[in-house]
Amino acid sequence: MFGLIGHLTSLEHAQSVASDLGYPEYADQDLDFWCSAPPQIVDHFKVVSATGQTIEGKYVESCFLPEMLANRRIKAATRKILNAMAHAQKSGINITALGGFSSIIFENFKLDQIKRVRNLDLDFKKFTTGNTHTAYVICKQVEEAAPKHGIDLADATVAVCGATGDIGSAVCRWLSERTKVRDLLLVARNQERLNNLQAELKFGRVLPMDQALPQADVVVWVASLPKGLDVDATMLKQPCLMVDGGYPKNIDTTFARPGIHVLKGGIVEHSLDIDWHIMNIVNMDVPGRQLFACFAESMLLEFEKLHTNFSWGRNQITIEKMDLIGEASVRHGFRPLLT
Amino acid sequence: MPTLEASPVMDFQSETYKDAYSRINAIVIEGEFEANDNYKSLAEHLMSDHKDELIKLAKMENRHMKGFQACGKNLSVTPDMPFAKDFFSQLHGNFQTALAEGNVVTCLLIQSLIIETFAIAAYNIYIPVADDFARKITEGVVKDEYLHLNFGEEWLKANFETAKAELEEANRANLPLVWKMLNEVEKDAAVLGMEKDALVEDFMITYGEALANIGFTSREVMKLSAQGLASA
Ligand SMILES: [Fe+2]
Numbered sequence: 355m356f357g358l359i360g361h362l363t364s365l366e367h368a369q370s371v372a373s374d375l376g377y378p379e380y381a382d383q384d385l386d387f388w389c390s391a392p393p394q395i396v397d398h399f400k401v402v403s404a405t406g407q408t409i410e411g412k413y414v415e416s417c418f419l420p421e422m423l424a425n426r427r428i429k430a431a432t433r434k435i436l437n438a439m440a441h442a443q444k445s446g447i448n449i450t451a452l453g454g455f456s457s458i459i460f461e462n463f464k465l466d467q468i469k470r471v472r473n474l475d476l477d478f479k480k481f482t483t484g485n486t487h488t489a490y491v492i493c494k495q496v497e498e499a500a501p502k503h504g505i506d507l508a509d510a511t512v513a514v515c516g517a518t519g520d521i522g523s524a525v526c527r528w529l530s531e532r533t534k535v536r537d538l539l540l541v542a543r544n545q546e547r548l549n550n551l552q553a554e555l556k557f558g559r560v561l562p563m564d565q566a567l568p569q570a571d572v573v574v575w576v577a578s579l580p581k582g583l584d585v586d587a588t589m590l591k592q593p594c595l596m597v598d599g600g601y602p603k604n605i606d607t608t609f610a611r612p613g614i615h616v617l618k619g620g621i622v623e624h625s626l627d628i629d630w631h632i633m634n635i636v637n638m639d640v641p642g643r644q645l646f647a648c649f650a651e652s653m654l655l656e657f658e659k660l661h662t663n664f665s666w667g668r669n670q671i672t673i674e675k676m677d678l679i680g681e682a683s684v685r686h687g688f689r690p691l692l693t
Numbered sequence: 694m695p696t697l698e699a700s701p702v703m704d705f706q707s708e709t710y711k712d713a714y715s716r717i718n719a720i721v722i723e724g725e726f727e728a729n730d731n732y733k734s735l736a737e738h739l740m741s742d743h744k745d746e747l748i749k750l751a752k753m754e755n756r757h758m759k760g761f762q763a764c765g766k767n768l769s770v771t772p773d774m775p776f777a778k779d780f781f782s783q784l785h786g787n788f789q790t791a792l793a794e795g796n797v798v799t800c801l802l803i804q805s806l807i808i809e810t811f812a813i814a815a816y817n818i819y820i821p822v823a824d825d826f827a828r829k830i831t832e833g834v835v836k837d838e839y840l841h842l843n844f845g846e847e848w849l850k851a852n853f854e855t856a857k858a859e860l861e862e863a864n865r866a867n868l869p870l871v872w873k874m875l876n877e878v879e880k881d882a883a884v885l886g887m888e889k890d891a892l893v894e895d896f897m898i899t900y901g902e903a904l905a906n907i908g909f910t911s912r913e914v915m916k917l918s919a920q921g922l923a924s925a
């Protein structure tokens with residue numbers, strides 16, 4: 355059994371979903387109510403691999419809402435994630451992916467220091483951030499989508515915004531070692547981490563965002579931008595491929611210009627339909643087939659019986675691990691989203 | 694990403710703290726006292742086939758009460774017992790009525806599910822903000838309360854088919870009282886560093902888990918555990 359910990363995208367969204375699912379007790383409630391709401395298993399479904407293997411999964415709704423961060427209900431936000439994890443573990447799930455803001459909150463507020471949730475000791479081996487698969491998928495999206503838009507990677511400059519994060523650093527490692535990109539621009543806020551990353555890669559240049567973007571043929575966004583971004587789109591190259599691998603995905607509208615191709619990053623398509631209900635209420639174009647790569651990682655770990663926290667901690671993602679999860683991804687019928 | 698605000702440092706000797714503590718401590722003492730009484734009543738009148746077990750639970754509740762009395766003394770606080778009696782009066786009355794009518798399912802829902810879960814939620818949220826003396830005592834107590842909750846769960850699970858309708862009815866009548874009681878102590882609890890949303894959440898999680906163990910579906914659990922919360 356694998357698990358997914360997810361959440362809805364706004365209070366308004368949560369209210370309408372509760373109403374659609376037939377929970378009037380939850381539908382008319384304000385943020386205070388959601389700050390008190392317990393985690394729920396809202397879906398139980400099967401996934402069939404391209405190999406024919408079938409596994410079962412559960413979707414845990416954490417009742418976290420992004421408004422909790424915006425309104426400084428930080429303690430409530432952290433409780434939602436820990437409670438959802440405890441709920442998943444108590445439900446006997448072998449491996450659970452922390453989706454959306456869950457892994458961001460877990461890392462940012464150092465929830466690994468909290469092991470006890472009520473009468474349960476959390477077993478972190480049963481959880482994964484899914485970041486290895488996400489990083490792998492973003493890299494494949496860069497490699498496969500760039501030529502489609504007339505960009506030859508061997509002659510291209512790639513900017514990675516959020517380069518020092520868990521996913522960002524993995525993407526930089528892959529692009530340095532496994533592709534022929536001409537130049538790599540490392541963009542992030544923390545200068546010390548940037549310098550360390552560059553020393554590790556022995557490749558790429560550290561640049562501020564406003565200098566990096568006008569030089570980039572490909573931009574990979576893996577920073578978490580809760581409020582979107584204030585960038586002058588006219589200074590971008592044309593063509594320019596933008597892979598939006600951050601959470602939430604809010605690049606689309608900012609860069610709606612001719613010659614600028616925005617791709618939803620870290621999304622995979624499964625070759626077979628998944629019969630789940632919950633994905634109909636998250637924003638996917640093809641809900642039966644498209645899903646976040648981090649969610650797919652827990653499926654892959656279940657298919658491969660790798661019941662371990664495959665992606666965990668910061669900057670632990672190696673090329674070897676990306677290879678391993680990448681091979682599993684292909685074998686079980688997942689493809690990076692390319693349109 | 695916003696940062697986590699540092700937890701406020703508690704001044705356990707301040708007048709504000711001790712004033713709030715006089716009511717919260719009294720509630721806890723009264724709750725343990727009534728729990729002792731309720732389990733003894735069940736042993737004597739309605740569940741004589743579980744007499745030994747229930748007497749054991751009752752004795753634990755008595756120990757808990759003494760532990761919390763010591764917590765009050767340790768901070769030189771006199772618990773406001775009349776306030777606590779009044780606080781529990783409706784739930785206490787409903788238990789007494791069910792006892793007199795021989796409704797064992799309702800009695801178990803009130804004591805073993807609602808009151809135990811209420812205690813578990815309060816103790817879980819209190820432990821991280823308690824003074825050292827009270828923390829040690831509360832940590833020991835909360836372990837026992839899970840056993841008490843489990844006693845009710847197991848009995849109701851074994852009798853789920855016949856108990857289901859009465860459980861739903863008793864939930865409708867009694868759960869709204871919990872939300873009312875939490876509202877009444879919201880301010881005092883906040884002085885002690887216990888936030889209402891965390892208390893409600895902990896209650897709903899533990900109560901929901903108990904209902905699921907007893908045999909309710911997850912949809913029923915969601916409805917039952919949120920009953921009356923909207924209008925509270
Ligand atoms: Fe007790």
Ligand SMILES: [Fe+2]
Nearest residue numbers: 728809838841
């Ligand atoms: Fe008890």
